[in-house]
Amino acid sequence: xxxxxxxxxxxxxxxxxxxxxxKSMVIFKPAPNAGYGIKFIRIDLPNRPEIKAVWSxxxxxxxxxxxxxxKNGAKVCTIEHIMSACFALGIDNLIIEINNNxxxxxxxxxxxxxxxLLKCGVKEFDVPREYYVLKNPVYFKSGKTKISAYPSDKxxxxxxxxxxxxFLRFQQMSLRDFNKDFYLDNIAPAKTFCFDYEIEALQNxxxxxxxxxxxxxxxxLNGVHNKKSLHYSDEFVRHKMLDLIGDIxxxxxxxxxxxxxxxxxxxxxxxxxxxxxxxxxxxxxxITGGDNEQ
Ligand SMILES: [Zn+2]
Numbered sequence: 001x002x003x004x005x006x007x008x009x010x011x012x013x014x015x016x017x018x019x020x021x022x023k024s025m026v027i028f029k030p031a032p033n034a035g036y037g038i039k040f041i042r043i044d045l046p047n048r049p050e051i052k053a054v055w056s057x058x059x060x061x062x063x064x065x066x067x068x069x070x071k072n073g074a075k076v077c078t079i080e081h082i083m084s085a086c087f088a089l090g091i092d093n094l095i096i097e098i099n100n101n102x103x104x105x106x107x108x109x110x111x112x113x114x115x116x117l118l119k120c121g122v123k124e125f126d127v128p129r130e131y132y133v134l135k136n137p138v139y140f141k142s143g144k145t146k147i148s149a150y151p152s153d154k155x156x157x158x159x160x161x162x163x164x165x166x167f168l169r170f171q172q173m174s175l176r177d178f179n180k181d182f183y184l185d186n187i188a189p190a191k192t193f194c195f196d197y198e199i200e201a202l203q204n205x206x207x208x209x210x211x212x213x214x215x216x217x218x219x220x221l222n223g224v225h226n227k228k229s230l231h232y233s234d235e236f237v238r239h240k241m242l243d244l245i246g247d248i249x250x251x252x253x254x255x256x257x258x259x260x261x262x263x264x265x266x267x268x269x270x271x272x273x274x275x276x277x278x279x280x281x282x283x284x285x286x287i288t289g290g291d292n293e294q
Contacts, residue, residue, distance in 0.1 A: 001285040007117065011116050015104025017104060029097060042074045051074060109239070131284065134150065175241065190231060193218070244261055247264075247266060
């Protein structure tokens with residue numbers, strides 16, 4: 001039976017936040033006990049406020065371009081790439097100390113976070129890992145976004161993106177058997193992206209202030225503006241998958257379900273998680289019969 005984990009030793013990562021442009025350092029540290037979950041600690045603020053990375057702490061005002069958690073006025077934005085790497089590597093419990101309000105964007109993907117967490121090693125607690133599973137389907141719809149989830153004994157995700165844009169119209173990806181190695185090779189390196197015409201508007205709204213050609217793919221009418229070519233021709237849907245995995249982990253525990261997402265985005269992903277949890281039940285491997293290392 002899979003047991004709950006945390007990291008074995010602490011490792012830090014430094015850089016600049018995508019939206020705030022603020023310099024920050026995150027330190028991944030072993031959690032003290034099973035059931036602790038994933039918690040961010042703002043070590044730059046008085047009394048070092050803790051914010052658990054769960055949907056109920058998400059801040060709806062700012063989630064349009066990233067997932068933001070907030071508690072008692074202390075905030076951390078753009079947490080989805082770290083959350084995605086934690087889910088993929090099967091980290092149930094983790095302390096994430098941060099000395100500013102946004103983790104570094106690094107190369108715009110989850111690759112460096114995943115590699116750093118791998119370097120931390122894994123510590124197991126003698127407590128079974130718990131999962132959210134479904135007995136009945138869940139349907140979520142908001143605007144052009146549709147996300148549905150069906151009972152399954154493992155995590156499967158189908159993700160489709162569609163834009164009214166000459167270069168990027170439609171991409172789809174199916175993930176039938178979610179596991180760490182597939183994630184590291186196929187999803188973690190996919191970079192965040194934006195359209196060139198959005199940049200000025202985003203920066204007027206004080207977003208994307210830390211963005212650069214090194215941390216995001218910038219899409220123009222006929223192709224990408226970056227000199228470096230794409231990692232994958234379908235990198236955009238892979239990044240949306242990366243984000244979706246991170247947002248699903250805001251459920252607070254790993255999820256076993258078949259999820260079909262059409263045009264996902266942070267605000268809607270969190271709306272979906274809220275609906276999902278109304279129907280989900282908590283089980284461990286002994287009950288579900290599977291032993292899926294996530
Ligand atoms: Zn992202």
